[in-house]
Amino acid sequence: MLPALDPGNASPGTHQERRLLLPDRDELLLLEAGAGHQGDPHHVRRPPGRRFENVAAHHPGSHVHGLGSAFAANPVRSVSVPLPQDNHASGNLELGIVIVHYNTSEDLHRCLESIFAHPPACSFGVTVVDNASTDPGLAEVRTRFTGVDWILNRQNTGYAKGCNRGLAAHPAEWYLVLNPDIVVHPGALDALLACGRSHPRAGVIGPQLLNEDGTIQESCRRFYTLRTLLLRRTFLGRIFPRSEVVKRHLMRDFDHLSVQPVDWVLGGCILVSHRALERTGPMDERFFLYFEDVDWCYRMWQAGCEVLYTPDARFLHRHRRTSATGKLNRSFWLHLASLISFYEKWGLLVWLIKRWRDPLLMLMFWLTDLAALAGGFCLAYLVRRLGGPWFNQPLFPFAEYAPLLVYSLLLATVVFWSSGRYAAGALRAGRTVVADLQRAGTIFVLVLASTYLGHMDVISRAVLLIFLPILVVGVLGTRRFLQGIRQRLERGNLALERTLLAGSEVRIAGWLKDCGDLTGDGVDPVGYVCACPGSGTLPPLGNGRIPWLGRPAELPEVVRRYRASQVVIWSEADADPESLRLWGTLRGMGVRLRWMTEQAWLLAAGERAEVFGGALGVVRGSGQSRLFRSALRRLMDLAAGSVLAIPCGVLRLGERMRGDRGSRAVEKSVVLRDPWGRNPRVVIAYTADGRVRPLVRQWGLVQALLTGRITLWGTFSLADGLHWREPDPESKLAFWRGEPAPCALWGGPARDHDSGELGPWRRFWMRPGELETDIAAGSGENPDTGNNKVDEP
DSSP states (O other): OOOOOOOOGGOOTTOOOOOOOOOOOOHHHHHHOOOOOOOOGGGGGGOOOSSOOOOSOOOOOOOOOOOOTTTTTSOOOOOOOOOOOOOOOTSSEEEEEEEEEEEEEHHHHHHEEEEHHHSSOOOOEEEEEEOOOOOHHHHHHHHHHHTTTEEEESOOOOHHHHHHHHHHHOOOOEEEOOTTTEETTTTHHHHHHHHHOOOEEEEEEEEEETTSSSBBOOOOOOOOOOOHHHHSSSTTTHHHOOOOOHHHHHTTOOOOOOOEOSSSEETEEEEEEEEHHHHHHHTTTTSSSSSSHHHHHHHHHTTTTTEEEEEEEEEEOOOOOOOSSOOOOHHHHHHHHHHHHHHHEEEEEHHHHTTTHHHHHHHHHHHHEEEEEHHHHHHHHHHHHHHHGOSSOOOOOGGHHHHHHHHHHHHHHHHHHTTTTTSTGGOOSSOHHHHHHHHHHHHHHHHHHHHTTTTTOOOOOOOOEEEEHHHHHHHHHHHHHHHHHHHHHHHHSOOOEEEEEEEHHHHHHHHHHOOOOOOGGGGEEEEEEEOSSTTTTOOBBBBTTBBBOOOOHHHHHHHHHOOSSSSEEOOOOOOOOOHHHHHHHHHHOOOEEEEOOOTTTHHHHHEEEEEEEEEOOOOOOOOOOGGHHHHHHHHHHHHHHHHHHHHHHHHHHHHHHTTTTTHHHHEEEEEEOTTTOOOOOOEEEEESSSOOOOOOHHHHHHHHHHHSSSSSEEESSSSHHSSSOOOHHHHHHHHHSSSSOOEEEESSSOOOSOOOOOOOOHHHHHSSOOOOOOOOTSSSTTTTTEEOOOEEO
């Protein structure tokens, strides 16, 4: 009961706060309406309240009463928060029943038999998704029930993925997701549908489930807490079998005899509205088994839909609960993995870690580098100590090397930070071998020089020489180690960044169609935000997996509700006051903003921003300041060309003396097209069957390297110059970030070919310039430059 406020006891200017615990969010809406709150009622369903708070500790279904006569003197206006309008065609089924099966054909037979023995009084269809069962009884069930649609997976894809395949098979107004161990009672399907029709806000409805002895199963629950997990999933549950925490989690304070909004219901038998499915998306396929129902119900509440329990529809459920038997079986580990995935997705601590993932990753990267370098230095000292008899000079104690070690670690930190090794996204960079070798070489040269300049006679130069290969392995290995950990976590959906998509519905849909699997980019798209006329809603995108979550003005609330750490935007970064407030709010929340603009290359093109003619623009330098770098590149090309010319010239002379060059090789003169307009002509050697010859037999390329027509490494490879095509986004970015340079023997954007088992060094040697086969199948024609001269022997 809400206590009345005595006006006589209230002093002017004194604020008195009252807190009321409500059992139902509908009553929260009524309270908000009766108190004259001017906000949209849609917003009070969201966790961060303003004047009215949905306290997380008291979830729906807590069986707490309190409105009473609070509105006796304050009549309430009617408030309704409908689900999206049903966009289904009238010809679709009214009820689609989906059953995911795996090696339980006896239960499946009984389930299907009960469905067709007690069908609903409406159009319905049954879809069974089999996850590669090996049960011999399945063939008999398929023969018995020919009216069922069967989807046979070639492998066990998991419960959530199998369920989603069934949901997508036949559009329907309502979907009933069943486990094979469910038995339908007479009239249960019609009663469940009637409950759904009478509660338009209900997104998920769970019926009353009965054990085989007729007792009521505890099929509606409150959300998990840390104490609940400890008492339900550890030995503590046996020590405290009658804990009030467990009783509250299982809702034993509820009689299970009335219709009641609850936190979540068991996914063994749930009715889902198609309209709610559009608002939340299907089951999350990161859950192989278990917790997919908890996650789905949680998302229903987040989207403003109710999760309802009704005792009017009754089903028999042979609930085994094999994950809680105490044995470390496969079900236990699957349950544990799904539990970790659920809290990785919704847990506050994990969300904070992922929110600051970039600085934390870079800190881990830096500490790993320091540990590898310190360990490598100690290993080099140990090797020198063990090899003492082979050295004339004595080895001083390790304490004499400690200052040099500290100096080396500080120097490595400066070199790595200044060269971009710890820049954002560095662990996703592709070709970094050359850059890492340059960093390792710089550190070694500076450390070695410091021993001479500092007259450190106690330092053994042999220790430093042994340290050099260890340093190279450490620099390359730490990156590979952390990249492997990141990729493994992302493949298991444990390190994905929750991302909101905002902007034009058409552009987002096109991007989702072309982007493929986003887990490789560490992205977990939770939904999209787009302007919608009137009070309607928009359909989900990405094959129904990306639901519409609201309008652009609601972005901060949606970010909080779904704990997103990144917003991808398909619109211009407007500078009007309303947009600036929106961007400022998101930046204040620590959210990463990513604009998907077609002019993004301008950011890479401009070294600085300037106001020019009263407008803001970016300026790209002329490149004159990079003269020293270009000269250094040319010196390295000359050195590499001189080294290669010796073995290449000897082999070429040997072929001419034997007179068998014509039967073994063909040299073709072709024109290389590069973005800088140079278009040099080079000679490439191929074998008789059209494959490119190794670098040591490419006399023409060595000549081109010495004369400056090609370079050792760069942005564009020889293959890019031969097979010129419209540059992709990565090529555009590499172009604007790079410097004008000829086509390279090593480098360039990754090409769409299979490199087989060749590593980077072997590929450079065997396929110089990323070349593979003859460009025109032996015709001697370059498709971009016309006919080229073919030099026959």
